[in-house]
Amino acid sequence: MAEETEAAAATLGAGASGKTWRRRDRGATAGLLSGPLLWLILFFVAPVLFIAAYSVGAVGIFPTDAGVVSLEAWRRFLGGGVYMSLFWKSIRMSLTVSIAVVLLAYPVGYFLALGVRKRKYVLLLLIIAPFLTSYLLRVLAWKVILGDAGVLNSFLSWSHVRGPDEPITWLLYSQFAVMLVLAYVWVPFVALPIFVSLDNMDRSYLEAAGDLGAGRLRTFVRVTLPLSLPGVVAAFLFVFIPTIGEFVTPLLVGGTSGYMYGNAIQDLFTRGTAWQTGSVLALFLLGVVAVLMALFGRFLQARSVTA
Amino acid sequence: MEAAASRSALAFLRLFFIGLVVFLYLPIAILAIFSFNAGDVSFPLEGFTTQWYERFLSNPTLFRALERSAIVALCSSTIAVTLGVLAAFVLVRRRFVGKPAASALFFSPLVVPYVVFGVSLLVLFTALDKILAESTGYFIGLGLHSVVIGHVVVSLPYTILTIMPLLERLSISLEEAAQDLGAGPWERFRRVTLPLLAPALVSSFLIAFTLSFDEFAIASFLSGTQATWPVYLFAQLRVPSQLPQLVAVSSVIFFASLLLVLTAEIVRRITAKRYGEAYASRGLA
Secondary structure: OHHHHHHHHHHHHHOOOOOOOOOOOHHHHHHHHHHHHHHHHHHHHHHHHHHHHHHOOOOOOOOOOOOOOOOHHHHHHHOOOHHHHHHHHHHHHHHHHHHHHHHHHHHHHHHHHHHOOOOHHHHHHHHHHHHHOOHHHHHHHHHHHHOOOOHHHHHHHHOOOOOOOOOOHHHOOOHHHHHHHHHHHHHHHHHHHHHHHHHOOOHHHHHHHHHOOOOHHHHHHHHHHHHHHHHHHHHHHHHHHHHHOOOHHHHHHHOOOOOOHHHHHHHHHHOOOOHHHHHHHHHHHHHHHHHHHHHHHHHOOOHHHHO | OOOOOOHHHHHHHHHHHHHHHHHHHHHHHHHHHHOOEOOOOOOOOOOEOOHHHHHHHOOHHHHHHHHHHHHHHHHHHHHHHHHHHHHHHHHHHOOOOOHHHHHHHHHHHHOOOHHHHHHHHHHHHHHHHHHHHHHHOOOOOOOHHHHHHHHHHHHHHHHHHHHHHHHHHOOHHHHHHHHHOOOOHHHHHHHHHHHHHHHHHHHHHHHHHHHHHHOOHHHHHHOOOOOOHHHHHHHHOOOHHHHHHHHHHHHHHHHHHHHHHHHHHHHHHHHHHHHOOOOOOOOOO
16 A cells, blocks of 8 residues: 555656655655644554553553563463453354355456446445445344344244244344344445456456357356456455454344454453453454454555545 | 356346345335334334334433534544545655655554454553542543544544545646745645545545444443443443334434435536546545
């Protein structure tokens, strides 16, 4: 992302109608930069550094905090146990959701990019619009639908498919509910990068493949899919990375079996004063995200989403 | 088109598309239907009523929460757009030492989980309050101000991302011409750049506003006793008797936001037709 902007600025600045001022106006630059930079340093970098210090005991707030600098909290966490297995559980769930979401969104992206001639952007908007409404309300809608006395179960008993005392109980407050709702929330968002990468594909490749004797399926597997892969990977990461730390959906529809890593962090900070353990967990999550970004960040050019 | 999919494949894709659209809008439709239901939010339907709408319209706590969210969203969006313009300007128009690092910093909130924002700011504010209380006896506490701070952090990347493309497209020769005519840097910015940036400023404001209004994760940690709308909604979900009212107000919000999306798209098309495709950004950012 930064390299892109830098390169663009450099090439454009070289010409007569450049996009950057050639005269160095350092004072003004520093002045302009200071506002946003200061805000992020004060309210993003500093808090993160603070919880890092907290996690090793360098700072403490409550009387119960050790007050001694040690890696004991980290050792306890990394050595396995409840929180570690919760982390892996969240990874598993996020992986499942992300794969499901990509599998659902790909046909939509393909259809809109390559199967529709007129009105493709209207139809795209139709798919994306729900994502632009309230996240919380969309989760609420499912909570209302999946409950024991909810829309679905009451419909089943009213239509005599099941008895009134036999609701399907695993619909709500389960891992299933969490993954279903997360998939529902993310599918609209994920359709966009997949659509963009398919839409940007040069159609003549398809014709060329056909001219060379490939059938449609072969063309798809050997040409379309590989070319759309960057968009697919970007879409996958867009869902996977935020979902690892997700706690709102599990809080509403997860119950005890749908409890995720993010919920543990929330509980540690809001119930009781085990803030040092909470800091360890939060920092670990941040570290995992940072590693994922370092490994796969090149797929996430912001431009692929904003088209 | 023929090379991309056979007739039957196309029919399947079309069916799949319709199915997915139904899947996406069905829960919203169900909420809307049950918001008019005289009984509980379950089958059988018991008759048409508007009582839930009337109830929530005369619910002062609910409105206070909506009000708080509006205030927070207004403040955080204004700050985020202002800071975003500054950052975008510097990223697009200036070269400086450490630009890649600054750029990375500006965009990193996009990938950080909100729970990390929430807890880290909670810890920082609590620690600061403790120091303040111990030294002066006063403390600030958590409230709407802390939520605003958190929301600016997460909105900033979006405002920068929305403003940057338009800024890049605007030729610098306009600013150079203004300078040749004697305008100083602030006047150049105020009378040339800023008006031309107006569409991006408006859309980035709207993006930041909707993000903040609906934001629950960070607000749940930082709002203290001043519950914003999502925090209030969450608390009310535990009270079954409140559910029909919540369903009603949710339907209103859904309808309003869908309308907003539609309006934004229509405005974008009009702008594109009037000023040329290069002026209106393509896409939904």
